Amino acid sequence: MTTADNSERAVTIGLAGIGGYGEFYARALLEGATQHRACFAAAVDPAPERSSLRSAIEAAGVPIYRSLDELYARLTPDLLVLATPIPLHAPQACLALARGSNVLCEKPVAATVPEALAMREAEQRSGGRFLAVGFQWSFSEAVQALKADIRAGALGRPLRLKSMVQWPRASAYYTRNRWAGRIRDDSGAWVLDSPVSNATAHYLHNMLYLLGSETHLSAAIQSVASECYRANPIENFDTAAVRMVTATGVEILFLTTHACPDGLGPVSVFEFENAVVTYSHNRDETFEARFADGRIRNYGNPNAQPDRKLWLCADAARDGKPIPCGVDAALPHLLCVQAVQEAAEGIIDVPASAIRLRDDGDAGTLRWIDGIGEVFSQCYERHALPRELD
Template sequence: MIHQPCQILLIGVGGYAHFYIEALRKFEQLGICQLAAIIDPCPEKAVDWPYLKERGLPQYASVEAFVDDPVAVDLAVIASPISFHAQQACALLKAGINVLCEKPIAATLEEVADMKAARDESGKFLEIAYQWTFSSAMQQLKADVLKGALGKPEKLLTRVAWPRSSAYYNRNNWAGKIHNAQGRPVYDSPVNNATAHYLHNMLFVLGKEQHLSASPTAVTAECYRANAIENYDTACCKIETLENADIYFYTTHATETAEGPIFRYIFEAAEVHFTHGSDIVAHFKNGTQKTYGNPDVDRMLKLQICAERCSNALPQNDICGVEAASAHTLCVDALQRVPVQTIDSTYLHSKSLGEGETLIYVDQMESIIREAYEHGQLFNEQNLAWAGVATRVSLLDSLSNR
């Protein structure tokens, strides 16, 4: 059977949407999907505006405007800021359109519940674009975990140190903020934005079924700010789960050099290792190894899979739906209840990157994170002069309402 290309509605055409537009250009040539319309209040500000304008696509200033006067589409791709994910996804699902929403699913647990209800009522799918979850490497690893091939999970650790300068925090009106200019929750932080994938992935690997993530029961964390922002730019946390395996996550934007993501997943019979740019490899205690591949090899497989799912070319099973993505939001919600501690300027450095751009970083942050990761410790356990106390937040009440 010949399938017609999936008709795509793209919401948000600036920022990360550039990568969707690049992928769409390739997938259109392959007959997989076709960009049919765009929604953005200021599309002319996007780097891809000349191309989009030349295409002469129908364009709308809002989701509401589209719903009032729609064109036929099969899949809506939401690449707008976090604070708009829930509102836009719910409206599009209610309009009878499948949705692929960029990560994270939403800012708050209440928004996640609204999105789940809208999905269930619509009969359409809602996938969240954590690209590692869609990768064949991660799907194979998860399948082996479920089969018990690696033994019982014991401890999962990941570290990511990604520098972000003043340009990053000045690029929009919500970077580093708890709420955006309209008062909507955004909870922007490395945990909820740039490095969200790598916390989500540990939760996903521990899920009891292929489409589920772990159930976090408590988060013990330290949140810090080195930059002059509202929320935190550095965090370390220990997450307890119903699956009886602890998760350790270390992330920062207040670093001079980039490292990671790097992870070590410890199981009863094997350790699984990954370093950015390489393959995921399981090292078994019996001396054997298994290579799963690089989860970054095709970051837009998420779009291809959802497009083909709309065309009935793939089974109608969620890969990263609400049930998989909501565990991350539980953890983000807990971290927002942890006091943000400002790192004293004594321990900070400032580097000029030219043209008014500045990078603020913590002295020796790379080695601090490495050390904590290697020993499964929080920062305050390293006797750092600037580290404060950790806060433990129970998630049992939130988990019961999930």
């Protein structure tokens, strides 16, 4: 097929996982595929009845298969989107690449680093197919513009970066599937689900991504210090404080919790030699740099086009344009996830006397750590981990 033919035809897209976050993709595909010269060709889900969009997908004439094997027995989509549980990312991405699809895999790229490396090998063996990772901020114009200025040296040398996010998650969050908050799933496969790897992973990845030496890379990590806490009755932790140093000596602080009474953030402050970049989700949701000479540059809102990752991948499947966030960009985040998980002290159980409970209706019971907001704001202020505060 010639390039001219390629530019005319609709890109066929398959979606694995139509419940949970997959509903975001299903809606985007149902509403926007034609406009983006794409075709929502098929869906895959062993439990489609759990998706509120099942009828809409069927009404649009999109077949829903029960497994990837059933899908590939009938067609090979140009792009397969994986919005499936974390332990399935590696086997499903490897299968899809081997069968000739490009892949957009949700974050985290995989549960473990060896799995991610196997995915990279599958990508390399795929004869030019790509594996993109769905950290949506990395596909946003705002992050790309900020990263371009950082790489060009416009802000000077990076000094230190910090981000904090407090997102309450009550019991229904952990009971919505069989893998939330787990270290391994029922079959023994690694999950390592936590706020570091999953819901708030974007804001840790973003700091590493912004410091990457090329568009498709993130900063390498030299060392990681962390404290992990558990207030919920889950296998893994729900609260973490992480401080990393990159290979070029930049300090990164990341504070995240689901065991908090109120939502806050993400908030970020990125200090450079010649500028300070700030971001606050609770205020104007844009990245803004204040330069030492008084100039201000606003880079825009990284949440403005959450579906841009999908359409950039559809374009890339059509015309081979490079994707901004693939497995290499996502690996440092995963290395951090594993380093935090392996930290010598393990997970610290919050004493029952410090846990508060709240009935959040349909969301279940919220368990939060008394004083977490105050401790985290002091850590944020002082670039410290909780135990360093005294």
